[in-house]
Amino acid sequence: MKKLLVVGLMMSGLAFAQVKKDTLEKEYKLEVAPLNKVEKKEKPLPLSKKGQFFVFYGWNRAAYSNSDIHFQGNGYDFQLNNVSAQDRPTKFGIVYIDPSWFTVTQYNFRLGYFIKDNLALVLGIDHMKYVMDQNQTVDFKGHISDPQYAGMVQNGQVNLADENFLTFEHTDGLNYENLGIEKYKNLIHKKNIDLVWSYGAGIGVMFPKSNVKLFGNERSDRFHVAGMGTDIRSSLNLVFWKNWMIRVEGKAGYINMWDIKTTLNNKPDKAQQDFVFGQVLAGIGYTFNTKKYK
Template identity: 30%
Template sequence: MKKLFVLALFTGNFLYSFSQEKQKLFKGMYLQWGYNAESYTKSNIHFKMSNGNNFVLHNAVAHDKGDFDAIYKKPSQISIPQYNYRIGFYLNASHSKAIELNFDHAKYVVTDGQTVRVTGVIDGVQVNGDSVLNPDTFLHLEHTDGANWLHINYVQQKILLLTASKSRPLLTTVWKAGAGINIPRTDFTWRGERLNNNFHIAGYNIGAEAGLRLYMMRRIFFECTGKTGFVRYVNALACTPTQKGNRVTHSFGYAEAIATLGYDINW
């Protein structure tokens, strides 16, 4: 996770440095931090393992893992729950248009105990039938140190309400759309043998987001949005301590609810 923070800081610093050279291009910036909850569509998950196993779980169900109790149990560790951050740069003086670096630390857990159809080859035998997902006897898969969707968004904002003094926006609508890469850390268990794999660029994503932004103060705002998108993992790591080279391929759609606190930096 520290590597992801370093990547974000490096990218944000690069954009900020660039903006200092191009004051005519960017008219300010903003920072956001918050948390999220997801639901996922079913997914066909393809496992290609170094021991020769090559099989697909069909229509597997997955859920998120909010861990929101960590907010009060371990308040110093703000990155335990499913979190979001944005670093945005306004393109005009009215702040109605922007581009932003957008990171969603979502968690994706394939639900244990479900029965799925399995096709392919396991232990050298052709299979085509139902199996129960159990980490001790079969497998378990999750992207829970983050499904980690990093992308660039185009952002538009429109004023709905002004303050009583008409001096600044009070409530705005905001919508965003973008695309980028997935940097998951996949936790995989095969017949009781588990490994939390390394962070790895493993695919791509697209997404669209819309909602409301409430300016509680001139520079401080609260943003509540809904987001939907498509995620594709082409080579997620699913190794174990004794098996290297395992890969997972799958894709799914998602719906996400996001709440963030933001701060405007005007130039």
């Protein structure tokens, strides 16, 4: 009888253990399965996942601090102090959407790639325009050997209004070609709309096409690597239908150009200047996923 009781207890214990094991396995499957399903259905938030990239095209307005411009060449070495300048936006029209005219406007291009979640490397071209204000009188320091142009200096100042002494601009353009790093944070996430904030910094080279006419010489008008620039930036990105993006960006930076070509025929003549700039830009872009999500 005792043997039968022991055997019965052993069999019931095995049965209970098997039932408990089956129950635990079922519970584990119920817990794990939804998690697996969530992972399979996971979609990347716009501008937030490693492997995503985006392209952007837009237009800008810019402002510049006053700067001292130093000119050097055969027979002259002088500096114009506190020179003011403005940008030169193209009048709104078909030129803003006609691809054959895209370099005429003050445009911006971006290509971004997310190296980590929420962290992107961004290659950019900022095509700004810089035009020296012609109607101004500025302080002069230095010497000019040509008596005609030396005579335009009166009481340590020179009036630039008649354009005979100097015209000076970077209008095709003040090209800042830069590489930046940007951090992104999703502020609003809805079914078809996301609002994403970014901030970052960049550094790059200045590749202007400077239009300069000094002392009646033939106008210098050519692309040339003239110096470097750096910036800090922040943007708001409205992403709709998961891929399309409207971007508004603010940027402030510093530009130093120490080799601005002022005459043709590879003469040693050059100008140097540095200044602070601010820029506001807006445009449209598109985001891509390089990873597949089920």
